[in-house]
Structures are given as C-alpha cells and as structure tokens.
Amino acid sequence: MNIQYYIENSGNMYNGIQALFPTLKKLNRVLIWAIMDIAVLVKQTVDMDQIKLNDENEPIMDNLPLKMDILSKNAIEAAVQLKEKYSGKVTGFIFGTEKSTSTMKEAYAMGVDEGTVIKGYQKSDPLVTAGVIAAELKKAKYDIIILGDQSSDSYSGLLAGLLASELDLNVITNAINIEVKDKIANVTVESENEDVTVETGLPAVVSVAQEINEPRLPKVMQIMMAGKKNINIVDGNPGYEDDTKILSDRAPENERKKIIYEDGKGIDEVAKILKVVK
Numbered sequence: 001m002n003i004q005y006y007i008e009n010s011g012n013m014y015n016g017i018q019a020l021f022p023t024l025k026k027l028n029r030v031l032i033w034a035i036m037d038i039a040v041l042v043k044q045t046v047d048m049d050q051i052k053l054n055d056e057n058e059p060i061m062d063n064l065p066l067k068m069d070i071l072s073k074n075a076i077e078a079a080v081q082l083k084e085k086y087s088g089k090v091t092g093f094i095f096g097t098e099k100s101t102s103t104m105k106e107a108y109a110m111g112v113d114e115g116t117v118i119k120g121y122q123k124s125d126p127l128v129t130a131g132v133i134a135a136e137l138k139k140a141k142y143d144i145i146i147l148g149d150q151s152s153d154s155y156s157g158l159l160a161g162l163l164a165s166e167l168d169l170n171v172i173t174n175a176i177n178i179e180v181k182d183k184i185a186n187v188t189v190e191s192e193n194e195d196v197t198v199e200t201g202l203p204a205v206v207s208v209a210q211e212i213n214e215p216r217l218p219k220v221m222q223i224m225m226a227g228k229k230n231i232n233i234v235d236g237n238p239g240y241e242d243d244t245k246i247l248s249d250r251a252p253e254n255e256r257k258k259i260i261y262e263d264g265k266g267i268d269e270v271a272k273i274l275k276v277v278k
Contacts, residue, residue: 046064172200
C-alpha cells in the first residue's frame with residue numbers, strides 16, 4: 001500500500017468525521033429530548049357489577065373479583081402511545097395490595113415496561129393516597145404522570161389535583177389528547193361547550209377521560225411475556241394518620257307505590273297520570 005495515499009485518505013476521513021460531528025451532536029440532543037420517562041397510575045377495583053346488597057341495603061364486599069379500573073386502561077394506552085411516538089419507558093404504579101400483581105401483569109401486557117405495587121394502606125382517603133403515591137414518585141424519574149380522571153368505585157376525581165399539589169407540579173384534567181414538543185405538553189381538554197387546548201411545561205400531571213383513546217387488546221405473546229416479568233412490591237407509608245371514617249355506606253331505599261283501582265273507577269286517574277308523564 002502506498003503510505004502517502006493512506007495518510008492523505010486518512011486525513012480526508014478525519015476531516016469528514018469532524019464535519020459530521022456537529023450534526024451528530026445535534027442529532028444526539030434531539031434523541032435525548034425525545035426519550036420520555038412516563039409514569040402511569042393504575043387502579044385495581046372490585047367488579048362493580050358483582051356487588052350485591054344485604055338486608056340492610058349495605059354492599060357485600062367480601063370475596064368480590066378484582067379487575068383493572070376502566071379509566072386506568074385509557075391512561076395506560078395514552079402512556080404507551082406517547083412511548084411509541086417519542087420513544088422512552090413507561091413505569092406503572094399501583095396503590096393496593098399484593099393481590100394487585102395480577103392487574104400489574106395486565107398493565108405489562110398492554111405495554112407498561114416496569115411496575116411497582118405500593119401496599120400497606122387499604123382505606124380510601126384520597127389525600128392519604130396522594131401522599132403515599134407522591135412519596136414513591138419522588139424516587140422515580142418521569143417527564144409526565146398520567147392517570148384516569150376518575151375511578152369507578154368513588155368517582156371523586158380528586159387524586160390528580162392532590163398528587164400535583166404534593167409534587168408541586170401543574171395539573172391538567174379530563175384530557176382527550178396529549179402532544180409533546182420541546183418539553184411542552186399541549187393537552188386538549190373536554191369541556192361542556194367546546195374542546196380547549198392548553199399547554200404546560202413538563203413534568204406535569206395529566207388525568208385522561210375515556211374519550212382519549214380505545215385501549216388495544218394485548219396479543220397472546222404480550223400476555224405470555226407479561227407473566228414472566230418482575231414486579232416491585234414496596235411498603236407505602238402515609239406519613240400521617242388517616243382519621244377519615246365512613247359513617248354510612250347504604251344504598252337509598254326506593255319505595256314503589258302500588259295503587260289498585262277497582263270497579264273501573266281508576267280509568268280517569270290513570271288518564272291523568274299518563275298526561276303528566278307525557
């Protein structure tokens with residue numbers, strides 16, 4: 001090999017790499033920005049359709065089947081779609097018990113990469129719930145926190161705001177679309193009269209409405225792989241006492257009036273009732 005030719009061409013190659021290096025640095029910055037860390041909160045609830053009442057009109061909660069809350073599926077789908085669009089990682093958090101691992105495996109099958117079950121508190125005070133989840137999230141890395149706007153067991157809709165307060169973050173609720181650009185989230189929110197798009201810097205808390213998406217059914221291979229993945233189980237510490245007490249959990253009585261008309265005298269009365277109903 002001609003040594004002079006090798007040296008000249010090596011120099012040309014070096015100059016070419018130098019010329020390309022700024023472009024590579026710029027591309028690297030874009031890739032670093034595009035990789036998102038997404039936290040999604042998942043809730044496990046009892047199957048509300050299976051609840052029956054006892055003689056006192058109180059719900060019988062023993063031995064009810066557990067399942068993932070419907071809006072948690074929308075939250076997971078929204079998180080996975082962001083991961084697919086911008087690349088990154090979805091980490092799931094469930095505040096429940098060791099029985100919640102089945103729901104976390106379902107979340108894995110839907111696209112969650114890693115999951116933590118926080119156990120140790122089994123009441124329903126949303127303020128305490130927010131404090132326990134926030135304490136765990138402070139140990140994690142995230143650009144956005146996504147959760148369902150409400151849950152099917154309480155419909156309080158309080159958790160997103162309380163969690164944002166605990167973490168000192170902005171919060172947007174009832175979202176039906178999420179777009180991210182330059183560390184800014186543009187979120188479309190459903191309101192009574194029209195849909196409104198608002199923006200917030202990241203990180204932020206976003207709760208989603210059911211209209212945001214149609215959760216995809218996981219494939220058989222995804223379900224099989226989810227069963228093999230590890231789940232982190234940690235103890236949650238509220239940090240303060242929960243003095244909330246449920247005074248009554250009773251379904252309202254619905255008294256039905258039954259009126260019997262005899263000897264054809266009720267025809268006029270029935271006509272009056274039908275007129276009012278119309």
